[in-house]
Amino acid sequence: xxxxxxxxxxxxxxxxxxxxRLQKIQLGVLDLxxxxxxxxxxxxxxxxxxxxxxxxxxxxxxxxxxAHAAEDVLRAERDxxxxxxxxTDLLLRACDTISDLxxxxxxxxxxxxxxxxxVEALSAASGHPIxxxxxxxxxxxxxxxxxxxxxxVHEVVEVVEAAPDLSEPIYAPPPAPPPAPxxxxxAPPRGHKPEHAHEEGHTTKALADRSIRVNVExxxxxxxxxxxxxxxxxxxxxRASEVEALLQRFSRLGDRFLRLAEQVHVPNVLRNxxxxxxxxxxxxxxxAFRFVRRNGDGIETLHGNLAMMADHVAEARLVPLxxxxxAFPRAVRDIARAQAKEVDLVxxxxxxxxxxxxxxxxxxxxxxxxxxxxxxxxxxxxERRMLGKPAAGRLSIRVRAxxxxxxxxxxxxxxxxxxxxxxxxxxxxxLLTEQQAAAISEREAIELVFRAGFSTREEITDISGxxxxxxxxxxxxxxxxxxxxxxxxxxxxxxxTLRLPQSLALMKVLLVRLGDDVYGxxxxxxxxxxxxxPEDRMEVFGTLAVKHRGKPxxxxxxxxxxxxxxxxxxxxxxxxxxxxGDDFAALVVDGFVDEREVAVKPCGxxxxxxxxxxxxxxxxxxxxxxxxLHVPDxxxxxxxxxxxxxxxxxAKRLRVLLVDDSPIARAxxxxxxxxxxxxxxxxxxxxxxxxxxxxxxxxxxxxxxQMPRLDxxxxxxxxxxxAGLARIPVIILSSLxxxxxxxxxxxxxxxxxxxxxxxxxESLAQTIDxxx
Numbered sequence: 001x002x003x004x005x006x007x008x009x010x011x012x013x014x015x016x017x018x019x020x021r022l023q024k025i026q027l028g029v030l031d032l033x034x035x036x037x038x039x040x041x042x043x044x045x046x047x048x049x050x051x052x053x054x055x056x057x058x059x060x061x062x063x064x065x066x067a068h069a070a071e072d073v074l075r076a077e078r079d080x081x082x083x084x085x086x087x088t089d090l091l092l093r094a095c096d097t098i099s100d101l102x103x104x105x106x107x108x109x110x111x112x113x114x115x116x117x118x119v120e121a122l123s124a125a126s127g128h129p130i131x132x133x134x135x136x137x138x139x140x141x142x143x144x145x146x147x148x149x150x151x152x153v154h155e156v157v158e159v160v161e162a163a164p165d166l167s168e169p170i171y172a173p174p175p176a177p178p179p180a181p182x183x184x185x186x187a188p189p190r191g192h193k194p195e196h197a198h199e200e201g202h203t204t205k206a207l208a209d210r211s212i213r214v215n216v217e218x219x220x221x222x223x224x225x226x227x228x229x230x231x232x233x234x235x236x237x238x239r240a241s242e243v244e245a246l247l248q249r250f251s252r253l254g255d256r257f258l259r260l261a262e263q264v265h266v267p268n269v270l271r272n273x274x275x276x277x278x279x280x281x282x283x284x285x286x287x288a289f290r291f292v293r294r295n296g297d298g299i300e301t302l303h304g305n306l307a308m309m310a311d312h313v314a315e316a317r318l319v320p321l322x323x324x325x326x327a328f329p330r331a332v333r334d335i336a337r338a339q340a341k342e343v344d345l346v347x348x349x350x351x352x353x354x355x356x357x358x359x360x361x362x363x364x365x366x367x368x369x370x371x372x373x374x375x376x377x378x379x380x381x382x383e384r385r386m387l388g389k390p391a392a393g394r395l396s397i398r399v400r401a402x403x404x405x406x407x408x409x410x411x412x413x414x415x416x417x418x419x420x421x422x423x424x425x426x427x428x429x430x431l432l433t434e435q436q437a438a439a440i441s442e443r444e445a446i447e448l449v450f451r452a453g454f455s456t457r458e459e460i461t462d463i464s465g466x467x468x469x470x471x472x473x474x475x476x477x478x479x480x481x482x483x484x485x486x487x488x489x490x491x492x493x494x495x496x497t498l499r500l501p502q503s504l505a506l507m508k509v510l511l512v513r514l515g516d517d518v519y520g521x522x523x524x525x526x527x528x529x530x531x532x533x534p535e536d537r538m539e540v541f542g543t544l545a546v547k548h549r550g551k552p553x554x555x556x557x558x559x560x561x562x563x564x565x566x567x568x569x570x571x572x573x574x575x576x577x578x579x580x581g582d583d584f585a586a587l588v589v590d591g592f593v594d595e596r597e598v599a600v601k602p603c604g605x606x607x608x609x610x611x612x613x614x615x616x617x618x619x620x621x622x623x624x625x626x627x628x629l630h631v632p633d634x635x636x637x638x639x640x641x642x643x644x645x646x647x648x649x650x651a652k653r654l655r656v657l658l659v660d661d662s663p664i665a666r667a668x669x670x671x672x673x674x675x676x677x678x679x680x681x682x683x684x685x686x687x688x689x690x691x692x693x694x695x696x697x698x699x700x701x702x703x704x705x706q707m708p709r710l711d712x713x714x715x716x717x718x719x720x721x722x723a724g725l726a727r728i729p730v731i732i733l734s735s736l737x738x739x740x741x742x743x744x745x746x747x748x749x750x751x752x753x754x755x756x757x758x759x760x761x762e763s764l765a766q767t768i769d770x771x772x
Contacts, residue, residue: 014054015102018063021047022095023326029091030329032077032084041078044091045071051098055108061133062111063101069122069130070094076126090125092330094118219317219356226310227506227598231619233303240292240299247288254281310597314503318353321399321408324363325350328370332395335374342381342392343374349399354406355503358480362408362500365473369410369496370395372470377414377494387491389413405482405524406502411495417488419445429454438653439677443582446488450474473498478632481522481615483581499581507600509618511593511626512576514559518593518626520618521576525631527584528577529592538668546586548577552668554638558587561637562613580635587634600628613637654678654699654772659689659715660733661707665756669702669733676765686710690718693725699772705734705741713748720749729771 025047031040052067070091077087097118101108107115111133123130258281261274325347336343354362378384378393385391398409422445423437431451432440448454452471473496474484482500501507501524509520510529528548532555536547545552555575575586598618615630656678660666670680681696683689687709693701701719705712712732719725731752732745745753752767 011058011105014058014060018051018054018102019099021051022099025051026092026095026330027326029088029095030333032088037084041074045074048074060101060108062115063098063108065111065119065130065133066094066098066101066115066122069119069126069128072126072128072130073122076128081127082125086125090122094122214316219313222313223310223317223506226306226313227600228619229306230303230310230597233299233306236299237296237303240295243295244292247285247292250288251285254285257281307597310506314506315353317356317503319356319359320351320353321362322350324359324366325397328366328397331367332370332374335371339374340380341374341378343378344392344394346394346396348397350397352399352401352406353502354500358500361476361480362498365476365498366397366408366410368470368473370397373410373412373414373494377412377416379415401502402499403524404502404508406500408498408500409495410498411493413493416490416493417446417449418490422446422448426451426454435677439675441674446486449486450484481525481630481632483632485581506597507628508595508597509626509628510576510595511620512558512574512589513591513593514562514564514589517564518620518624519558519562519589520598520626520628521578521631522628523595525578525580526576527579530575530577530586531572532575532586532588533572546575547664548584548586550664551584552664553577554585556585556587556638558589561587561634578631578634580631583635583639585635585638598626598628654768655697656680657683657689657692657696657698657701659683659686659702659707659712660704661685662704665704672764673702676768678768686712686715686718689715693719693728694722698728700768701728701730702733703730705732705736705745713744716745716748716750731767731771 025044028040028044028047031037032044034040048067048071052064052071055061055064055067073082073087073090073094076082077084097115101112101115104112111119116132119130258278261278328347329345332343332345373395374393378395379387379389381391384393394413396409396411398411400407400409419442423432423440426432426445426448427434427437431448431454437445449470450473454471477484477498477500480500482498485497485499486494487497488494501522508523510523510526511518511520513519530546530548532546537555538545538547538552544555546555547553558576573588574591575588577584577586600616600618613629613633614627616628618626618628620626656673658666658670658673658680660669660682661684666682670682673680678700681692681698683692685707686703689701689703690710692698703712703715707715710718712734716730716732719728719730726749729751730749731754732750733754733756734741734745735756737755742753751771754763754767
C-alpha cells in the first residue's frame with residue numbers, strides 16, 4: 001500500500017472511530033452533573049486527549065484545535081473556574097461542531113466560521129486563548145500535507161495487525177522540517193508522559209484495531225445463503241433416507257433370492273457359483289449399510305456445521321442497542337431543559353443486540369416514546385413537589401431477551417393517562433361517536449393514542465400536537481413482526497413495551513398445512529396448538545369463539561381468512577392459538593407440518609408483492625415454498641371480524657346488573673352489554689345480586705337461572721315483590737330452553753327470557769330497547 005492510500009485508509013478509520021468516541025464524550029459530559037463527576041471527567045479527558053492527538057497526526061488541525069479548547073474548558077470546570085452547567089453546554093456544542101467537521105474534510109483541516117466561533121467560546125470559558133489555525137503549527141501539521149479523507153465505503157477494509165510507527169514521517173518525503181515553536185501547553189498532570197508520546201501511544205492503539213466493517217447487504221446475502229445451505233443439507237438428509245430405503249429393498253430382494261435358492265434343487269456344477277453369489281450378496285449388503293452409516297454421519301455433521309454458520313451469521317448481524325441508546329441521554333436532557341423539567345434517564349441492558357436492518361426503525365420508535373414521556377408523561381418540578389414526588393421525573397428504558405424476541409420497555413413515573421379524557425378527545429376530534437366512546441373499555445380508551453391524528457395537545461409545539469407519533473411507533477414495530485403493549489395508571493405513570501424479533505434473516509416458525517400448501521407463523525407469536533372440540537365452542541358478539549385456558553378466544557378459519565379454501569373438513573379441527581399484544585385468536589388449519597428455523601426471503605413475483613397477511617417466503621427441503629404469515633395483519637382482520645355491528649341503540653347509557661355464577665359467562669355477557677354502550681356491575685349469585693339491587697340503583701338486571709344460594713327464578717320473584725325494585729326490568733339469560741322453563745320465568749315475573757346459545761348482539765339490543 002503506498003503512502004497516500006495508507007493515509008486515506010487511516011483517515012477513514014479516524015472518521016469511524018471518532019464518531020463512536022464523540023458518543024462516549026457526550027455521555028461522560030452529561031455525567032458531569034451527577035455524583036460520579038470525577039470519574040466521568042477523567043474519561044472525557046482521556047477521549048479528548050486521544051482525539052486531539054489523532055487529529056494532529058493526520059493533519060486535521062481544526063478538530064485538534066477544538067479538542068484542545070474543550071480540554072481547557074474541562075480542566076477549568078474541574079478546578080472550579082467554570083460553572084458545571086455552562087461547561088456542559090459548551091462541551092456538548094463542541095461535540096456537535098466536531099461531528100460536522102468529520103463530514104467536511106476541508107473544514108476539518110482549515111476550520112470553518114462555526115468551528116472558529118466555537119473555539120472562541122471555549123477559550124472565553126476556560127480563560128486560555130487558542131492560537132488560530134495557520135498561526136502556530138505543530139510538527140505534524142508542517143510535515144503532513146493536507147489530504148481529504150476518503151468517503152466511508154462498504155467494502156471490507158482489513159486493518160493490519162500492527163499499525164506503522166506514526167512517529168516516522170511516512171506521509172511526507174524526508175527530511176521533515178523542524179517543528180516551529182508552539183505556545184507553551186498547560187502543565188500536564190503529575191506522572192503523565194509528554195503530550196506527544198501520549199498521543200502517539202493512543203493513536204497507535206486506536207488505529208491498530210483488528211476489527212472490520214462489512215456492508216449489511218453482504219451480511220444479508222450471507223444470511224440467505226446460510227439459510228439456503230441449511231435447506232440443501234436437509235434435502236441431503238432426505239435423499240440419504242431414500243437411498244437407505246432403496247438399499248433395504250435390495251437387501252430384502254437378495255434375502256428372497258437366497259431363500260429361493262435353498263428350496264430349489266441346484267446341480268452340483270452350479271453349486272460353487274451359487275455360493276459365490278451368496279457371498280457377494282452378503283458383502284454388498286454390508287458395504288451398502290456401511291456407506292449409509294458413513295453418509296448419514298457426514299450429512300449430520302455438515303448440517304450441524306451449517307446450522308452453526310447460520311447462527312454465527314445471524315449473530316454477526318446483531319448490533320448492540322447501545323449504539324442507539326448512547327444518543328438518548330443528551331436528547332432527553334435537551335427536551336427536558338426546553339420544557340423546564342428535570343429528568344433522570346435510566347437505561348438497562350443496552351448491550352443486548354438487535355438485527356442491524358432493524359436499528360433505524362427501533363431508534364425512530366424509541367425517539368417518539370421518549371419525547372412523549374418527557375412532554376406528556378412527566379410533570380413539571382413544582383407540580384411533582386405538590387404531588388409528593390421527587391422534583392426530577394424518572395424515565396427508564398429496560399431491555400430483556402425473551403426467547404427469540406426482544407422486549408424493550410419505556411416507562412415513566414409521571415401523571416399517567418386518563419381514559420375519560422382520552423374518550424373526550426377522541427369524540428372532539430371525531431375519531432369516535434359519543435356512543436362508541438362510552439362503550440369502549442379503559443384499555444381500549446388508552447389504546448386510542450395509537451390512532452392516526454390523535455393528540456391530547458390543543459396547541460402545536462415543536463415537540464407534539466400534530467397527532468403524529470404513537471401511530472408511527474405502532475406501524476414501525478408491527479412492520480417488523482412485533483407488537484406494542486401499553487399499561488398506564490393515573491398519577492403513577494405509563495409503561496409501553498415493544499416486542500420485536502432479534503433477527504429478521506433467520507426465524508423459527510411453525511409450519512402448518514392448508515390443503516396441499518404450507519404456511520409458516522413465527523414461533524414467537526404461537527401460544528399453543530389444539531384440537532377444537534364442539535363443546536368448547538361458543539358465540540361472543542355474534543362471532544364464533546373457543547374456550548382457551550378458561551377465556552373465550554376468537555375462532556377463525558385461516559383458509560377462508562386468506563381466501564385459499566372453504567374451511568376445515570374435521571369434527572375436531574386442529575388450530576393454532578396466536579398472540580399479538582394482548583389479543584389472542586385460534587386459527588383453524590388443516591394440519592401441522594413441523595417447527596424449524598428458516599431463512600426468510602422477501603416475496604418474489606408480482607402476485608405476492610403487497611399481498612395482505614404475507615411477510616415473506618421460505619424454501620423447504622422437499623422443493624415446496626412456505627408462505628410466511630404476518631400475524632399483526634391477521635389479528636387486525638380478526639378484530640375487525642369480531643367487532644359487533646350495533647344498530648340504532650338507545651341513546652341512554654344504562655346501568656346494568658349482571659348476575660351469573662360462571663366467570664366465563666359473566667365475562668362474555670358483560671362484554672356484550674358493554675359493546676352496546678352500557679355500564680355493568682356483576683354479582684356471583686342471586687343472594688349477592690339482591691343485596692346489590694337494594695343498595696344501588698339499576699336500570700336493568702340480567703340473571704342466570706342455575707346458581708347457588710338463590711337461583712334465578714327465586715331471585716326474580718324476590719325482586720318483583722320488593723317495593724322500589726319491582727319496576728326494574730329483568731331479563732333471564734339461561735341455557736335452559738324448554739317451554740316449561742320459559743313458563744317458570746314468566747311466572748316469576750321476568751320481563752324477557754333469552755337462551756344463551758341463541759344470544760347475539762342484535763337480539764339483546766332489541767330486547768333492551770323494548771324494555772327501556
